[in-house]
Amino acid sequence: MNSHTILGIMQTDIMESLLTAQQQRLMDTLLDNLDGMIYRCLYDDSWTMIYVSKGCEMLTGYPPFSLLLNKETSYERITHPDDREMARGIIAEAVSKHERFELEYRIIRADGEVLWVAERGSGVFDDGGQPVALEGIIQDISRRKQIEQALFSTEQKYRSMFDNSTLGMFQTTESGTYLNANPALAKLYGYASAAELISDLNNISTQLYVSENRRSEFTEAIRSYGRVQNFESEVYQHDGKAIWISENAHAVYDTLGNILYYEGTVEDITERKNHERQIRQLAVTDNLTGLLNRHAFSGKLASLIAEADKMQRKIAIAFIDLDHFKLINDTLGHRAGDKLLEKVAQRLIQSTRPTDEIVRFGGDEFVMLYPGLRSVDDAEPLLARVMETISQPIEINDYVFNMTCSVGVSIYPDHAQDIDTLLSCADSALYSAKNAGKNKAQMFSGTLAQQLGERNEIEYGLGHALQREELMLYYQPKINMQHGNISALEALIRWQHPERGLIPPDQFIPVAEETGHIFAIGEWVLQTACQKIKSMQKEWGYLVPVAVNVSPIQFLRGNLVETVQRVLRQQRVPPHLLTLEVTENARFKDEAMFTRTLEQLKHLGVCIAIDDFGIGYSNMAYLKNYPIDELKIDKAFVQDLEQSVTNGNILLALVNLGKSLHKSVTAEGIETEYQHQFLLHSGCDVGQGYYYSRPLSEQALAEFMRKQKPKFDHLQRVAG
Incomplete structure (x- = not known):
């Protein structure tokens, strides 16, 4: 048995022991904090107690040890004399029928006070079905x-x-x-x-x-x-x-x-109420849903604003947009879409207070008006209720839909004092909520307005970034933990904006995904990375594998397989030198598409890595069955490793999981010697992070390669 196996067994035993102790402490705490006395007693003439919880003393005045095995007194003697026969009769009848018992009677506390108690419990039976004990809970009901x-x-x-x-x-x-x-x-x-x-x-x-x-x-x-x-x-x-x-x-x-x-x-x-409803429906209601229509909106909001000014209250204006409604409407037809809108309207009505107003603004857009708020925080539970209500499954024509919605909110008078500006603020917040991935509620703020302006600037600039050759790739080395050799490079995109300077991907990739620019950018990354593989072979004589990140949008909705095949053929790069990194969350957007695309890519011969592993929805099934070559543990588990025992335990578990499934394991975000040594001894295959190298520009990479040349011998042998 090698050292890694022994270490794994020791780690498993320690973790199981800690878990068992923690569960026992949790159970003891729960029992001791229950309101009343938990007990188990023998089914004998004296109700001999073999377990009582700490609640015993507060209920009876006697410490638990005095009742255990009837040392100083028995629960039979504590029970009021006038109630003993009745209590035994009820319990005996329930036990004989193997049923739970419930009863109320009096007890006499240690200080002589008489209390009414309620007892609930059941019998404990041996293998032959004979009662051997009772267990249950006794609580004070005197009040x-x-x-x-x-x-x-x-x-x-x-x-x-x-x-x-x-x-x-x-x-x-x-x-x-x-x-x-x-x-x-x-x-x-x-x-x-x-x-x-x-x-x-x-x-x-x-x-x-x-x-x-x-x-x-x-x-x-x-x-x-x-x-x-x-x-x-x-x-x-x-x-x-x-x-x-x-x-x-x-x-x-x-x-x-x-x-x-x-x-x-x-x-x-x-x-x-019926008369009021009939009057209200005249000319100001939406024909489909029966809600207020857009024509009634301004007048209703104006009256609420006047009342808010008088009462010194606030109003929340919430724009609600149903996520993916167009897809349902286009797929099943307008009749099904109308039924869906009707049911959503009914749910919105059920989720509101009598003072709230609901408006169907048009299409799948609704507006909620929440008057009478004392603070902005008062709007949060109201919005949460709406989102929870809409998220419940909706059945239409034998189809069940799990709807979500995006919500944008503005507050009167905090964000604006006039109706048009309030609407504009709420609409901007809605736009931000949808950009953030939908199924979110976004409150308007000055920061949001600035972010939207910056986002619009990025969207405009992305349309020209490729043509103007403003995009570039940086490369971060991936190091073999056991030998210290360079095992591969990860290509990381950057945008050299003419005015804003170097922009990291987390600021422009989400915009590229939303606008569709991600497909052209993704193909450019593949082309450039494969060109780099060829140029390194020509300049240094090494075939260095390169990994590129693939957006879930690009992975699931674009023609990724055809694009990869075309780029490999054009650049004449061996497929095994290209690794595609995709986050594990991508599989939950469309499981069938995810699986099919993985299999087609593996058929081409490229390698597949799961990025940000551990923070998504990992499970053994897809790790075992999908054609995955590499697991990249997210840097969140590596950071603060020196101070966090939990992070260390999680890292060991993730590395062992990858090893047991015969996957290569890479740890990201390694920045210190301690982190390097910890992962080295845990059996991690590959390390990546500032400890080894920051992402490098073309020029910086060339210098790095010259300094590290002796560590490329293994790559040359692979190539040869």
């Missing part, structure tokens, strides 16, 4: 019992008025269950009796309100203002029919200031 008693006293006082009111009246817990309801409320909601309503509506948030967030808005308003007035919501009746109600409610507190329950009244306002 709830006090509330129930207080409610009972209050109910006796006000029952007559409550029962005979023509208004719907209620009392609910803060968490969303009905404690009380009068006959008028039961009738309003379509129930035969108040008891039936209370029994059926056990989760107000999900069963009553049409909008899933409406209950949380109700409770938040009461927490903030102490009450709600004319709180209008759409709710479901018992038969599923939706009606509109208006609620007035407040919180009732105990002497310590804790909320006991909410109480209030409910009025049916469906007729009024």
